[in-house]
Amino acid sequence: MTQYKPQTRAYAAQQATAPLAPFSFERRVPGPNDVAIEILFCGVCHSDLHTARNEWHNTIYPSVPGHEIVGRVVAVGDAVKNFKEGDTVGVGCMVDSCQHCATCAEGLEQYCENGFTGTYNGPLFGGENTYGGYSSSIVVSEKFVLKVSHTDKLAAVAPLLCAGITTYSPLRQWGVGKGHKVGIVGLGGLGHMGVKIAAAMGAHVVLFTTSPDKKADALRLGAKEVVVSKNEDEMAAHANSFDFILNTVAASHNLDPFIALLKRDATMTLVGAPEFPHPSPGVFGLIMGRKRLAGSLIGGVAETQEMLDFCAQHDIVSDIEMIRMDQINEAYERMLKSDVKYRFVIDMATLG
Ligand code: NAP
Numbered sequence: 001m002t003q004y005k006p007q008t009r010a011y012a013a014q015q016a017t018a019p020l021a022p023f024s025f026e027r028r029v030p031g032p033n034d035v036a037i038e039i040l041f042c043g044v045c046h047s048d049l050h051t052a053r054n055e056w057h058n059t060i061y062p063s064v065p066g067h068e069i070v071g072r073v074v075a076v077g078d079a080v081k082n083f084k085e086g087d088t089v090g091v092g093c094m095v096d097s098c099q100h101c102a103t104c105a106e107g108l109e110q111y112c113e114n115g116f117t118g119t120y121n122g123p124l125f126g127g128e129n130t131y132g133g134y135s136s137s138i139v140v141s142e143k144f145v146l147k148v149s150h151t152d153k154l155a156a157v158a159p160l161l162c163a164g165i166t167t168y169s170p171l172r173q174w175g176v177g178k179g180h181k182v183g184i185v186g187l188g189g190l191g192h193m194g195v196k197i198a199a200a201m202g203a204h205v206v207l208f209t210t211s212p213d214k215k216a217d218a219l220r221l222g223a224k225e226v227v228v229s230k231n232e233d234e235m236a237a238h239a240n241s242f243d244f245i246l247n248t249v250a251a252s253h254n255l256d257p258f259i260a261l262l263k264r265d266a267t268m269t270l271v272g273a274p275e276f277p278h279p280s281p282g283v284f285g286l287i288m289g290r291k292r293l294a295g296s297l298i299g300g301v302a303e304t305q306e307m308l309d310f311c312a313q314h315d316i317v318s319d320i321e322m323i324r325m326d327q328i329n330e331a332y333e334r335m336l337k338s339d340v341k342y343r344f345v346i347d348m349a350t351l352g
């Protein structure tokens, strides 16, 4: 193994109300199964903001967010089989899981029965904190490292590692394909990936937005129709017509108007994880059509690789706005105003 320096530069939140600021710490020395990665780009997910500001009431400080990581391998442990120095790789939302429960054996590490280890904010059920991708390097067990093939658009690939897999996984799980009428709610980081991926799967995609000025973009990204969700007449025109709806909204909102648009037996899956609970659903909207409300969390390692390969094959990347590391606090404020087209990505060369 070549010399790897554990000293790592980063940006961290020290408490919920503090802006992110420079921070440094030491990564572990790579073990036999570890891959050490120089981080080139990191996407900015709304979950980073929820975590930095302790909106899920589980943040361990200091908090270094970032789980849409692409970079270059700088060192590998002796037992690493699939990666070598110089490879272009990705790391998503997980860096470990128990690897022995039945769920891990199925390749569903995100639902690990003993709790997966998040790329940032540590293991779900106690243990040491982990520091994410707003940093110069990361050391990850080979099992959780992904191969990135469309290396010419590396910055725009970064958001696939969370926004891409979080939308791809439920679209696959609920069998979206040709001839299906599929709704995507919210045109943010997740939503714009959902539109692109569902369209590539052959679905008739309808985008629901609270921002009428995003209409042209939604059509350009692959939606066939756009509905302003606050407009009751526009909503009513689609009653009982959807095979599937994927809801990516980052804020608490009324779910009933969307449930009313599902066909009998159809499902709306929530991936958005707002700070405050939704005020609904009402029971009748569900029982009067045997409709289903579900949830979905990111995707497993194998499925993440499948998604990256699918996106490479269909030439799908994220629409990004590149920022410097020191613009992160401003980027969070803009994200809260739905003012991002459609993912901020940090150029880690600006970390200083
Ligand atoms: P984002 O880029 O901020 O996009 C969220 C979108 O939601 C906005 O662009 C906006 O779209 C819509 N929206 C915002 N406030 C709204 C409101 N009050 N009412 C209705 N719509 C509103 O966020 P993101 O990074 O895509 O993440 C979305 C959510 O998914 C976050 O809660 C995040 O934590 C969660 N997440 C979950 C998973 C998982 O595994 N389940 C993974 C990653 C992220 P319009 O302007 O089009 O209305």
Ligand code: ZN
Binding pocket: 045, 046, 047, 048, 067, 093, 162, 163
């Ligand atoms: Zn994320």
